[in-house]
Amino acid sequence: MTALRQHLIDPEVCIRCNTCEENCPIEGAIEHNDENYVVNAELCKNCLSCIAPCPTGAIDNWQIVNQAYSLDDQYSWDELPEAVELVSSADIDLEAAASDANDILQMARQSSGAVPSPVTASKPSINLWTREEPVTAIVTGNYRITEEGVESDVRHIVLDLGSQSFPVLEGQSIGIIPPGMNALGKPHLVRLYSIASARNGERPGYNNLALNVKRVTYEVSGEQHQGVGSGYMCDLKKGDEVKVTGPFGSTFLMPNDPDANLLMICTGTGAAPFRGMTERRRRVGGSGTGKMMLFFGARTPSELPYFGPLQKVPTALLDKELVFSRMTKRDESKKEYVQDRMLKRAIDIAALLKDPNTHIYICGLKGMEAGVEKSFEKICADNGMDWHEVRSAFMPEGRYHIETY
Ligand SMILES: Cc1cc2nc3c(=O)[nH]c(=O)nc-3n(C[C@H](O)[C@H](O)[C@H](O)COP(=O)(O)OP(=O)(O)OC[C@H]3O[C@@H](n4cnc5c(N)ncnc54)[C@H](O)[C@@H]3O)c2cc1C
Ligand code: SF4
Ligand code: SF4
Structure with missing residues (x-):
C-alpha cells in the first residue's frame, strides 16, 4: 500500500480565524463547521499557500498515513491523532507534489498568502505558548x-x-x-x-x-x-x-534595514502594528534614510485611537494622513476614506512604489482592501506604472503585506 503524506489542521492550536480558507486557491480543499477546520485530502494540492498566513501554525501539520483521514474523522477530533511520523512543510518536496503543483504555485505567488517576510526582518518566535499551556x-x-x-x-x-x-x-x-x-x-x-x-x-x-x-x-x-x-x-x-x-505571525514583520520605506495604511485598531513599527524606528534612531508614511482612517477624530498623541509625532519620523469618514453635518464636505487621501498624495506614493526598498502594509477592516487596491491602480496608471506588475514584484520580496479582520 502506498503511504500518503496527509495535510492536517491541529484542532487544539487552530483559532478558527478562516485565514487558511481565504488563502487556499483550491475551492473546497479547506472547509469548516462550527467546531473544526479540516483539509480535504482529495482536493489539497500541497501548494503550501495556506502555511505562511496561518497565524498559529495549526495548519502546518503533516502525517504519513496508509489511508487518508476523512473529513468526518477530522471534524470529530479535539486533538490530532497520534502520528506514525510527523513532518513539517519544510520537509515537503514541492517537485514531488501533485503534477499541477506548478500551476498552483503560480497562483499562490499572486495571492498575498504566499508573501514571505521582509528579507531583513528578524526571525520571529511563534507558538511558544499554547491553549494547553498559556x-x-x-x-x-x-x-x-x-x-x-x-x-x-x-x-x-x-x-x-x-x-x-x-x-x-x-x-x-x-x-x-x-x-x-x-x-x-x-x-x-x-x-x-x-x-x-x-x-x-x-x-x-x-x-x-x-x-x-x-x-x-x-x-x-x-x-x-x-x-x-x-x-x-x-x-x-x-x-x-x-x-x-x-x-x-511570521510574515507581517518590519524590515530591520533602516533605509527601507514603510507605507502603512490602516483603519481603527489596524494601527496597532504600525504603532509598534514607528516606535521601533524611533528607538533605534535616525541612522537610515527610510521614510515612514501612514494613512490612518476612522469615523471621526474622537474615534481615532491615539488622536492626541499622534499629532505630536514629528513628520520627519512619520508622515501621517489622518482621514475621517463620518463628520458632522457641518463638516460633511470633509468626509473621506483612506483610499481618497491616498489619491491626494499620489505623487509621494508613486515615488515610494518606484523605490525597490519600499514595503507596503495594510491592516484593519476587511472592507478597506478593495478601495486601497483601486487607489494603487489609479496612482500607478497616472504615473506610468502597472499596479499588478508592481504588486507582483513586491510580493515575492516580502514587501506587500495585508492583515485584515
Ligand atoms: C490577526 C488578527 C489581529 C487582530 N488584531 C486585533 C486588534 O489589534 N484589536 C482588535 O480590537 N481586534 C483585533 N482582531 C480581532 C479580534 O481577534 C476579535 O475578532 C475581535 O475582538 C472580536 O472578538 P470578540 O470575542 O469580542 O467578538 P465575538 O464574541 O467573537 O463576536 C464577533 C461578532 O460575531 C457576531 N456574534 C457573536 N455572537 C453572536 C450572536 N449570538 N448573535 C449574533 N451575532 C453574534 C457579532 O457580529 C460580533 O460582532 C484581530 C484579528 C486577527 C485575525
Ligand atoms: S496546501 Fe494548498 S491546496 Fe492544500 S489546503 Fe493549503 S492552500 Fe489549500
Ligand atoms: S489559518 Fe490556521 S488558525 Fe486560522 S483557521 Fe486556518 S488553521 Fe486555523
Missing part, C-alpha cells in the same frame, strides 16, 4: 484611547509577562483566552490581538507589551451584547491575570 500575564494598564462618550471604545492595554519568555516582533499578534465556556459548553476560542508596542517592550527594557482592543458590540432581538473576547479585555483592571498564547 502564559499568565498581568494587566498593568488599561486606558481608553478614543474620546469618552463616543460609540467606539478602544483601549490601550498593557500586559506584563514577568520573567516568562515571550519574545515578540512588531507586526506579530498574541492570543487571548477569554475565561468561561461558549454556548456548547466548550472553552472559548482564542482571540487574536496585534501587538502595538516595540520588540523591547512597551516600556523599553521591560518584558511587557501593549495591545489596542476595540469593544465589539452587536444587537440581537433589540438587546445589546458585547464580544466575548473584546468585552473581557476592555473591562480588565490593573492587576488582573490574563491567559495568553503565541506569539503568532
Whole structure:
C-alpha cells in the first residue's frame, strides 16, 4: 500500500480565524463547521499557500498515513491523532507534489498568502505558548484611547509577562483566552490581538507589551451584547491575570534595514502594528534614510485611537494622513476614506512604489482592501506604472503585506 503524506489542521492550536480558507486557491480543499477546520485530502494540492498566513501554525501539520483521514474523522477530533511520523512543510518536496503543483504555485505567488517576510526582518518566535499551556500575564494598564462618550471604545492595554519568555516582533499578534465556556459548553476560542508596542517592550527594557482592543458590540432581538473576547479585555483592571498564547505571525514583520520605506495604511485598531513599527524606528534612531508614511482612517477624530498623541509625532519620523469618514453635518464636505487621501498624495506614493526598498502594509477592516487596491491602480496608471506588475514584484520580496479582520 502506498503511504500518503496527509495535510492536517491541529484542532487544539487552530483559532478558527478562516485565514487558511481565504488563502487556499483550491475551492473546497479547506472547509469548516462550527467546531473544526479540516483539509480535504482529495482536493489539497500541497501548494503550501495556506502555511505562511496561518497565524498559529495549526495548519502546518503533516502525517504519513496508509489511508487518508476523512473529513468526518477530522471534524470529530479535539486533538490530532497520534502520528506514525510527523513532518513539517519544510520537509515537503514541492517537485514531488501533485503534477499541477506548478500551476498552483503560480497562483499562490499572486495571492498575498504566499508573501514571505521582509528579507531583513528578524526571525520571529511563534507558538511558544499554547491553549494547553498559556502564559499568565498581568494587566498593568488599561486606558481608553478614543474620546469618552463616543460609540467606539478602544483601549490601550498593557500586559506584563514577568520573567516568562515571550519574545515578540512588531507586526506579530498574541492570543487571548477569554475565561468561561461558549454556548456548547466548550472553552472559548482564542482571540487574536496585534501587538502595538516595540520588540523591547512597551516600556523599553521591560518584558511587557501593549495591545489596542476595540469593544465589539452587536444587537440581537433589540438587546445589546458585547464580544466575548473584546468585552473581557476592555473591562480588565490593573492587576488582573490574563491567559495568553503565541506569539503568532511570521510574515507581517518590519524590515530591520533602516533605509527601507514603510507605507502603512490602516483603519481603527489596524494601527496597532504600525504603532509598534514607528516606535521601533524611533528607538533605534535616525541612522537610515527610510521614510515612514501612514494613512490612518476612522469615523471621526474622537474615534481615532491615539488622536492626541499622534499629532505630536514629528513628520520627519512619520508622515501621517489622518482621514475621517463620518463628520458632522457641518463638516460633511470633509468626509473621506483612506483610499481618497491616498489619491491626494499620489505623487509621494508613486515615488515610494518606484523605490525597490519600499514595503507596503495594510491592516484593519476587511472592507478597506478593495478601495486601497483601486487607489494603487489609479496612482500607478497616472504615473506610468502597472499596479499588478508592481504588486507582483513586491510580493515575492516580502514587501506587500495585508492583515485584515
Ligand atoms: C490577526 C488578527 C489581529 C487582530 N488584531 C486585533 C486588534 O489589534 N484589536 C482588535 O480590537 N481586534 C483585533 N482582531 C480581532 C479580534 O481577534 C476579535 O475578532 C475581535 O475582538 C472580536 O472578538 P470578540 O470575542 O469580542 O467578538 P465575538 O464574541 O467573537 O463576536 C464577533 C461578532 O460575531 C457576531 N456574534 C457573536 N455572537 C453572536 C450572536 N449570538 N448573535 C449574533 N451575532 C453574534 C457579532 O457580529 C460580533 O460582532 C484581530 C484579528 C486577527 C485575525
Ligand atoms: S496546501 Fe494548498 S491546496 Fe492544500 S489546503 Fe493549503 S492552500 Fe489549500
Ligand atoms: S488558525 Fe490556521 S488553521 Fe486555523 S483557521 Fe486560522 S489559518 Fe486556518
